[in-house]
Amino acid sequence: MSKSLKEMDVLRQHLAKHQLKLTRQRELILTAFLRQEHVTAETMYHQLAKKDPHLGLATIYRTLNLFCEAGIAQARHFGTQTQYDNISHKGHHDHLICTGCGTIVEFENCEIERLQEEVATKNGFVIQTHRLELYGLCARCRH
Amino acid sequence: MSKSLKEMDVLRQHLAKHQLKLTRQRELILTAFLRQEHVTAETMYHQLAKKDPHLGLATIYRTLNLFCEAGIAQARHFGTQTQYDNISHKGHHDHLICTGCGTIVEFENCEIERLQEEVATKNGFVIQTHRLELYGLCARCRH
């Protein structure tokens, strides 16, 4: 059952801490969300329409924003839309984005992360999160 | 006179190459743009209202996007708005953003840039631009 997932506990804690309630919709959206790397609210709306035709788009937006506050998701403004990334499940990752075809390649680089910490410390900051996006042309689009 | 600025020449070349024209508005917006690190279209609209009350917001958007195509500016989706960064004058820089007070500290780190290239190459990409934002708490906000 999904109730045993680590993220579900994180959500539960966040809800308890802020006097919020665990609803059927929040459970539904969380389990669907955790199955993917990144989604838009619109995407989830269509995906979940099959399971619950009455689930409103506003609820999805509200819930995804809630996940961000709980540290389960991270919002990313891409083009005109907002993408919600699943940071809790696979850990943080960065993006390599093709400006030609829109392909997104994910990557992680410990060395870069280490240098980021260094820069932050040098400036008196303590990093909570970060975002690194490299834009360019993939091999196919270069021809 | 502003006509001798390096960026003005870059713009001129871009315009010539694409059969576009150098207008009073484009000159006006460019010189104002170069005086700042990053602006939104709205900000420039108000700034320039004093110099030319009839300058339209659409023209500012169009012109800032033109600057992006010419390689003078870079668009960055920040929160709900689009920020246009002046990359031509000071070179590219990344951001360290305090989630407490909103302070933005700019930095550059060649080593990080080099590693980015490495990651891109490994994935068959050629980087055109990138965005790196570190979010955290500054020294003051931590207390």
Added chain:
DNA sequence: TATCATCTTGAGACGGCTTATCAATTTCAA
């Protein structure tokens, strides 16, 4: 310098994405 095809502008309409509103419903502590 005068001409004129072409590009640009300004003003507002328009459209996409996200949030606000609010009555009805659900949750959960007591």
Added chain:
DNA sequence: TTGAAATTGATAAGCCGTCTCAAGATGATA
């Protein structure tokens, strides 16, 4: 089980950025 408080769904509203188009500006050419 009860009831105060939170949540939901539907839709209106808001915001940001782009599109439209008639009027005006630009600049290559003669």
